Amino acid sequence: MTHPYRSDSTGGRHARLLQALLCTLLLATANVAAQPTLSSAVAGRATANVVAQGLEHPWSLAFLPGDGPLRMLVTERAGRLRMVGADGKVSPPIAGVPPVHAVNQGGLLDVAVAPDFAQSRRIYLSLAQAVDGGARTAVISARLVDLTLTDVKTVFAQADIVAGGHHFGSRIAIGRDGSLYITTGERYVAKDRAQSLDSHLGKVIRVNADGTVPRDNPFVGTPGTRPEIWSLGHRNMQGAAIHPVTGKLWTNEHGPKGGDELNIPAPGRNYGWPVVGYGIDYSGQKMHDTTSKAGMEQPVHYWVPSIAPSGMAFYTADRFPTWRGSLFIGALAGEHLARLTLDGERVVAEERLLVERKERIRDVRQGPDGFIYVLTDERNGKLLKVSP
Numbered sequence: 001m002t003h004p005y006r007s008d009s010t011g012g013r014h015a016r017l018l019q020a021l022l023c024t025l026l027l028a029t030a031n032v033a034a035q036p037t038l039s040s041a042v043a044g045r046a047t048a049n050v051v052a053q054g055l056e057h058p059w060s061l062a063f064l065p066g067d068g069p070l071r072m073l074v075t076e077r078a079g080r081l082r083m084v085g086a087d088g089k090v091s092p093p094i095a096g097v098p099p100v101h102a103v104n105q106g107g108l109l110d111v112a113v114a115p116d117f118a119q120s121r122r123i124y125l126s127l128a129q130a131v132d133g134g135a136r137t138a139v140i141s142a143r144l145v146d147l148t149l150t151d152v153k154t155v156f157a158q159a160d161i162v163a164g165g166h167h168f169g170s171r172i173a174i175g176r177d178g179s180l181y182i183t184t185g186e187r188y189v190a191k192d193r194a195q196s197l198d199s200h201l202g203k204v205i206r207v208n209a210d211g212t213v214p215r216d217n218p219f220v221g222t223p224g225t226r227p228e229i230w231s232l233g234h235r236n237m238q239g240a241a242i243h244p245v246t247g248k249l250w251t252n253e254h255g256p257k258g259g260d261e262l263n264i265p266a267p268g269r270n271y272g273w274p275v276v277g278y279g280i281d282y283s284g285q286k287m288h289d290t291t292s293k294a295g296m297e298q299p300v301h302y303w304v305p306s307i308a309p310s311g312m313a314f315y316t317a318d319r320f321p322t323w324r325g326s327l328f329i330g331a332l333a334g335e336h337l338a339r340l341t342l343d344g345e346r347v348v349a350e351e352r353l354l355v356e357r358k359e360r361i362r363d364v365r366q367g368p369d370g371f372i373y374v375l376t377d378e379r380n381g382k383l384l385k386v387s388p
Contacts, residue, residue: 044339044351048384051373052088055381056080060110060171060311061363061373065118070367073123073144074375074383077107081125083147084383096142096149101128101135104165112172112180114141114209121145122209124155124180126170134163137170137184137200141209155180155211156228158200162187167254171240171311176247178209181230183237183251191274194233197225202273204237204251204265206230218268231265233296235273239312239329250300252309252329255279256287260306261299262329264345272296278304301347307334311363311375319370320388328372330361337361337374337386354386 057077064071070086079100083091100108106128114122121143129138136158142149167185174180186194186202194202197219205228206217219225230249239252243264252262259279263271274287276296281287292298303309312329327340327347335358341349354361354374362377372386 041338041350041352043355044353046337046353046386046388048354048357048374048386050088050382051086051385052084052090052383053380054090055082055375055383056379057107057362057377058375058381058383059108059362059377061365061375061383062111062113062123063365063368064113065368070369072373072383073111073113075108075111075125076381077109078102079108079127081108081111081149088383091147094144094147094149096152097125098127098140098152099130101130101165103128103135106135106165106168109137109168109170110172112174115174115178123149124172124174126172126182128165128168128170129157131161133161135165135168136161137168137182139170139172139180139182153211155209156182156205156207158184159226160187160190160193160199160201162190162201164189167236169237171238171251173240173242173249175206175242175249177214179214180207180209181205181240181242181249182207183234183240183253185236186234186273188236191235194235194273195270195275197222197229197232200226200228202234203232204230204234204249216267230267231269231271233271233273233275234263234265235261235277238310241312241314241327244314244316250312250314250327252312254308255302255306256282257284258304258306260303260309262301262309262340262347263297263299266297270296271299278302279306300345301340307336307338308332309338310361310377311365313364313366313372315366315372317366317370322388323372328364328366330364330374332360332362332377335360337364337372354384 060075072084080093110126112124138157139155142152166188169184182205193199213227237253256279259277310330329338336355337353339351359376363375376382
């Protein structure tokens with residue numbers, strides 16, 4: 001039997017070949033409407049130098065501002081937050097991180113640095129949090145003083161408590177107005193809640209930096225809804241970034257077998273899960289009657305078979321002009337770094353880098369020095385510095 005979470009766990013290549021065949025056969029008979037143009041992915045070349053290693057399933061990377069040598073915060077899913085220097089030196093675990101639900105895909109997840117960090121020392125962490133009856137996705141804020149977190153506060157905590165250790169999301173993207181966009185998963189066993197406005201599951205959440213609800217959120221004042229909701233109908237979003245020109249939020253999410261999506265979530269819009277989609281069930285059975293439905297948005301781009309997308313970043317630096325304007329996305333099951341060429345909000349080409357390394361790419365960020373930095377999701381995880 002195929003493992004139901006293979007896209008976000010280490011799986012055999014034979015299983016992925018079977019997945020591709022099943023997706024092709026079943027989707028050939030699907031009602032494909034309003035399908036976005038899919039570009040042919042080509043293999044590309046890039047150089048990757050190891051900056052640090054020995055990280056246990058690192059999940060997220062963030063750069064601290066300053067004029068000195070690069071300093072990076074890296075989360076390890078087991079519940080540790082570390083400082084990594086440009087020389088590759090890894091600090092002891094930073095003190096003060098709250099306990100996490102480090103089960104399967106759960107644990108310490110994203111890290112983001114407040115825009116005013118130089119004054120406030122504020123950072124944000126997302127995590128799977130154990131509570132009575134199961135676990136939930138939560139986001140905290142804290143002040144980083146030397147190698148200790150102080151003034152720890154909960155900014156967001158899901159109302160839904162679900163047993164198990166899968167599909168927590170969870171990325172944090174900071175909007176131009178300082179609000180926090182938080183991506184959540186539908187927790188796999190509760191997929192229908194992605195369509196429910198009284199549930200935080202399968203949603204993009206938007207809150208202010210202090211956890212209050214922005215007055216312009218789309219469902220504020222609507223009875224029976226969670227006012228933190230920005231958009232709905234998502235599966236398991238593990239990538240999020242703010243477009244450097246438009247300021248819009250872009251996200252990616254895991255499909256089941258095939259049907260991974262790239263979206264630009266707009267306020268109040270419904271992105272279809274589990275009603276419509278381009279993937280099939282882990283059993284190989286067809287999941288959706290159609291790939292489109294009135295009132296549900298189409299993805300900007302999708303992948304069949306699945307690449308299991310994770311962290312992502314827009315490239316804006318001048319160091320590598322051929323990469324400027326590209327969107328980089330880490331692929332877990334696909335074991336590569338995807339570079340998408342954009343024409344406005346359309347994907348017109350896809351290049352796959354680092355394929356030869358055969359490593360699961362969990363996060364990708366642009367460094368202040370103009371290089372691309374990625375994390376590999378392994379027991380002996382690495383921080384890599386990438387250039388063309």
